[in-house]
Amino acid sequence: MLRRTGANQTTEQARLYGKAVRYFADVDGPVFPMELPLDSLRTGPVHLNLQFEEPLLPDDSVAWLDEIAVGERTKHPRVKAGTLKVQGTRGVLVIGHDRGGLSVEEVHAFAKQLGWPVIAEDPLSFPDAVAHASVFLTSQEIRSVLIPQVAIVIGRTTLSRSVNALIKLAPITCIIDPRMATIDSDRSGDKKFTSIPHLEAQPASQDWIAQWNKFSTRCAKVISENDGWNEAHIAAVISAAIPKDSAVFIASSRPIRDIEGFATPRSGVTTYANRGLAGIDGNISTALGVAFNHKQSLAVLGDLAFLHDLTGLIQRDDINCRFIVINNDGGGIFSTLPQRGVDGFEEVFGTPHGLDPAAIARAMGIDATTVTSIEALEKAISTPIKGVSVVVAHVPSREANADNLKSIYEKMSSI
Numbered sequence: 001m002l003r004r005t006g007a008n009q010t011t012e013q014a015r016l017y018g019k020a021v022r023y024f025a026d027v028d029g030p031v032f033p034m035e036l037p038l039d040s041l042r043t044g045p046v047h048l049n050l051q052f053e054e055p056l057l058p059d060d061s062v063a064w065l066d067e068i069a070v071g072e073r074t075k076h077p078r079v080k081a082g083t084l085k086v087q088g089t090r091g092v093l094v095i096g097h098d099r100g101g102l103s104v105e106e107v108h109a110f111a112k113q114l115g116w117p118v119i120a121e122d123p124l125s126f127p128d129a130v131a132h133a134s135v136f137l138t139s140q141e142i143r144s145v146l147i148p149q150v151a152i153v154i155g156r157t158t159l160s161r162s163v164n165a166l167i168k169l170a171p172i173t174c175i176i177d178p179r180m181a182t183i184d185s186d187r188s189g190d191k192k193f194t195s196i197p198h199l200e201a202q203p204a205s206q207d208w209i210a211q212w213n214k215f216s217t218r219c220a221k222v223i224s225e226n227d228g229w230n231e232a233h234i235a236a237v238i239s240a241a242i243p244k245d246s247a248v249f250i251a252s253s254r255p256i257r258d259i260e261g262f263a264t265p266r267s268g269v270t271t272y273a274n275r276g277l278a279g280i281d282g283n284i285s286t287a288l289g290v291a292f293n294h295k296q297s298l299a300v301l302g303d304l305a306f307l308h309d310l311t312g313l314i315q316r317d318d319i320n321c322r323f324i325v326i327n328n329d330g331g332g333i334f335s336t337l338p339q340r341g342v343d344g345f346e347e348v349f350g351t352p353h354g355l356d357p358a359a360i361a362r363a364m365g366i367d368a369t370t371v372t373s374i375e376a377l378e379k380a381i382s383t384p385i386k387g388v389s390v391v392v393a394h395v396p397s398r399e400a401n402a403d404n405l406k407s408i409y410e411k412m413s414s415i
Contacts, residue, residue, distance in 0.1 A: 016049075021044065021047040022045065022046060023037050023040035023046045024048075028051045044181075044183055081196060082198070083199075084199055084200065086152075086174070089203070089204055089208060090148055092150075093110075093111055093114055093154070094157055095118065095126060096121055096156045096157045096275075097122045097155070097256070097273055097275050098275045100154055100178055100179060102155070106196055107126075111126070112128075113199055114152070115203040115204055116152075117130050117204065123239070123260065123266070124239060124266055126267075127265045127266050130213070130216045131220055131264055132216055132219040132220060133212075133216070134159065134261045135223070135261045135409070136215045138162045139412035139413045139415075140413075142215055146215070147170065148169075149170070149172065150173075152173075152174045153167060153173065153177075154177065155176075156184075158275055160257065160261070172190045173190050174189060174190060175191070176192075176194075176197065177192075178194045178195060215415065219415060222415060226404070226408060227374075229395065230401060231328070232401075234395065235261075235262045235300075236262040236264065238300060238377070239263030240264060242381070243296065244268035246269055246270070246295075246298060247272065247290055247291065247294040248271050248272070249271075249298075249300070250272070251305040252283075253280060253333045254332045254333045254336075255300045255302055255326060270294070272290045283299070283309050284299075284313060287321060288388070291320060291321035298324060298385070299321060301324070303330070303357055303392075304331055313361065319387070319388055320386055321389075322388075323361075323390045323391065324377075325393065326393050328395050328396070329397070330352040331351050332401055332402075334349035334398075335349075335398040335402035340402065369390075371392070371393055372394050
């Protein structure tokens with residue numbers, strides 16, 4: 001941060017992160033006591049605002065860099081894992097897409113020990129999850145039948161209102177999220193844990209499990225009849241066709257919600273997503289960063305997320321990543337929300353662009369094609385991934401997709 005230099009590219013950064021950091025200091029000289037900020041790092045992020053002079057001048061010495069040593073990172077748990085004691089045989093485990101930063105293996109072991117029905121925002125990581133829960137829970141009648149005695153939530157649930165509505169119905173809510181000890185301290189719940197707790201719980205009753213499986217099976221039948229060229233079916237096809245041992249990055253907005261709702265739970269895939277502010281900026285760059293560390297990767301993006309980070313394609317690294325772009329010419333999620341149809345909707349929410357993402361990618365030297373059928377999409381996904389490529393799925397209008405989703409949800413009340 002430059003001050004009093006006359007530079008026009010400076011920003012006031014003092015206390016920029018507010019209460020999100022555990023410690024802040026405005027450092028205005030070459031000597032500063034580091035004991036307090038280093039100790040604060042044990043509980044969360046620290047912001048040191050360094051007031052540099054004009055940087056990188058030719059006569060500057062960089063000898064001080066030689067004195068910096070990177071120490072081995074160690075974790076010092078502040079408390080031992082607690083014990084989760086719950087009564088009742090009608091509980092549900094809800095796993096947020098981010099898992100609170102816990103590994104898939106940790107969460108899977110906990111879920112197996114618990115033995116309750118599992119709702120997973122990321123069905124590509126938890127094959128034993130109840131399929132299509134976010135879809136059949138859109139029915140108020142079904143939610144009323146499946147009110148749990150206890151809801152255990154791992155991480156944050158940010159995708160479906162139907163799932164969050166069910167959680168709110170539970171008289172007891174237990175939260176498991178390590179970030180509550182650092183950056184997410186405002187969480188509310190009857191019981192809260194910052195690590196996987198020891199369990200003292202009863203297994204779910206067979207009748208309770210059978211109810212969940214019944215609605216899941218009936219919902220799957222309705223979904224199987226939705227086999228046309230539409231975004232819901234495309235999400236199901238992509239999820240099933242991802243090659244084993246691949247990584248997949250899923251963009252915010254409709255892609256991640258469609259995969260949550262319409263994918264059949266499976267394993268063999270490593271999933272990634274930006275779930276912080278759930279924005280559409282930087283998605284291409286994030287996907288390529290993920291792919292850099294995997295043998296082969298796919299990335300599922302909406303057209304706006306793709307267009308917002310086109311410059312991310314300007315790279316020459318040895319990366320194997322195939323982008324699947326769902327192109328409905330704008331912000332499709334808004335057509336599924338109450339804002340649909342208001343005056344000025346297209347200008348404010350729909351934001352149609354009228355562009356050809358495949359042509360843009362080719363202009364940047366990227367191999368790109370457009371598909372308009374399930375068969376062509378499946379062929380494109382199954383083709384070995386070599387280098388960076390783009391497959392654009394040109395889908396029906398945003399309004400048609402919203403109507404299709406509404407039709408599926410309305411059928412849930414009669415299953």
